[in-house]
Amino acid sequence: MIIRQLKFSIMATFKSLKKPKIAAKLRLTRKSKSVSVNEDFGVRGNPMDSSSPFYFGFMAVAGGLIALTTLKALASASQVFVLIVISLFFAIGLNPAVNYFERRKMRRGYAVSIVVGSVLTFVGLFIWIAIPPLIDEINSFIDSAPQLVNDLKNNAFINDLNNKYGVIDSLESKVNSVIKDGAFVVTAFGGVVGVGRAFVSGVVATITILVLTLYFLSSLDKVVKIGLRFVPNSRRDRVAKLTNAIISRIGSFVGGQGIIAILAALFILIMGLAIGMPYTGPLSMLVLICGFIPLIGHFIGMTVVTLVSLTDSPQTAFIALALYIIYVQIENYVITPRIMRRSLSLPGLVTIIAALLGTSLLGLVGGLLAVPIAAAVLLILDEVVFPRADNS
Secondary structure, three states, X not given: OHHHXXXXXXXXXXXXXXXXXXXXHHXXXXXXXXXXXXXXXXXXXXXXXXXXXXXXXXXXHHHHHHHHHHHHHHHHOHHHHHHHHHHHHHHHHHHHHHHHHHOOOOOHHHHHHHHHHHHHHHHHXXXXXXXXXXXXXXXXXXXXXXXXXXXXXXXXXXXXXXXXXXXXXXXXXXXXXXXXHHOHHHHHOOOHHHHHHHHHHHHHHHHHHHHHHHXXXXXXXXXXXXXXXXXXXXXXXXXXXXXXXXXXXXXXXXXXXXHHHHHHHHHHHHHHHHHOOOOHHHHHHHHHHHOOOOOOHHHHHHHHHHHHHHOOOHHHHHHHHHHHHHHHHHHHHHHHHHHOOOOOOOOHHHHHHHHHHHHHHHHHHHHHHHHHHHHHHHHHXXXXXXXXXXXX
C-alpha cells in the first residue's frame, strides 16, 4: 500500500513537471514562427524605370529570344501539332452525331462509344470488303501502266502532240523506269528502309489520330468550358455563342463534305460499271479522296478518270467526261446546297485563297482544314471586328 502511494506521487510529480515544459516549448515555437513571419528584410526599392533604354533593350532582346525559341520548338514538333489539329478536326466533325444522341437523353460517354464504334465498324467492313479487290486492281493497273501509256498514241490528237513535243514518249520512259523490276513502291518511298519507315509512321499516326480523336470527342464540352473561363465574365456569354457557332459550322462542314465525297465515289463506281470503264474501283477511291479537296478536287478526279478511260476508247472517255461534268453541276447546284444549308457560306475568292494557302503550308491536310478555318475567321470578323470598326 505504501509502495503504491509512493508510485502515484512520483507519477503526479513527473506530470506536473512535464506539462509546463511542453507548454513552454509550444510558446517558444509560436514565438519563433511569429518572429519568422515578421522578419525584416529591408526596405523595398523603387521599381525599374520602364522608359530607360537599357530596360527597353533588355526586354526587346528577351522577347525576341523567347519568340525565336518558341518558333523553333513549334517547328520541331510540327508533325505532332498536325496530328493534334487533324484529331480535333475529326472530333468536331463527329460532334454533331454525339449531340444527336445526347438530345435523346443518352450520356455523352455512351454516345461517343456508339459514334466511334459505328465509324470503326464501317471502316473495318470497308477494308474487309473493298480493299482486297482494290489492291488487285491497283496491282493490275501498275503492271499495265506502260501499255496504257503506249495506247494513248492511238488517239490522233495525242499522237500529234507526241510527235511535236514528245509528251507520251517522256511519260512512257518515266513510267518504265519507275515500275521496272517491280520497284514501284521502293522507288516511291526512297528504298526499302523508306518503305518500312513510311509503313511504321503511317500506323503510328493512324493510332495517334484515333486515340486523340476519342479523347477530344469525349471531353470536347469540358475543354470548351475550361477555355471560356479565361474570358472575362462580362464577355463570356457572347464568346461562348461564337465558339459554339464555329464548332457547329466546322462539324457540319466535315459531315457534309464526307457525304458529298461518298456520293461522288458511288457515282463513279456505278458509272464505271455501266459504261465498262477500266479500273473502276481505284478510280472511285481516287474520287472519294478528291471529294474532300476544295475547288480543284473534282478537276483532278475528272482529269484522271478521262485519261484512264481514254486508254479503253475515245468514246468511253467522252461519255465518262460528259457524265462527270453533268454530275458536278448537279452536285454544285442541288446536292451541296441541300447538305451544306447550315454549314459554310464563303465567297469564291476566299475559298480559293484559303485552299491555296492551306495546301502550300500543310499540303493536302492544309487544303482540307483551310476552308472551315476561313469560315470561322469570317464569322469572327462579321460578329466582332466589323461592328467595332463601324461603331468607332
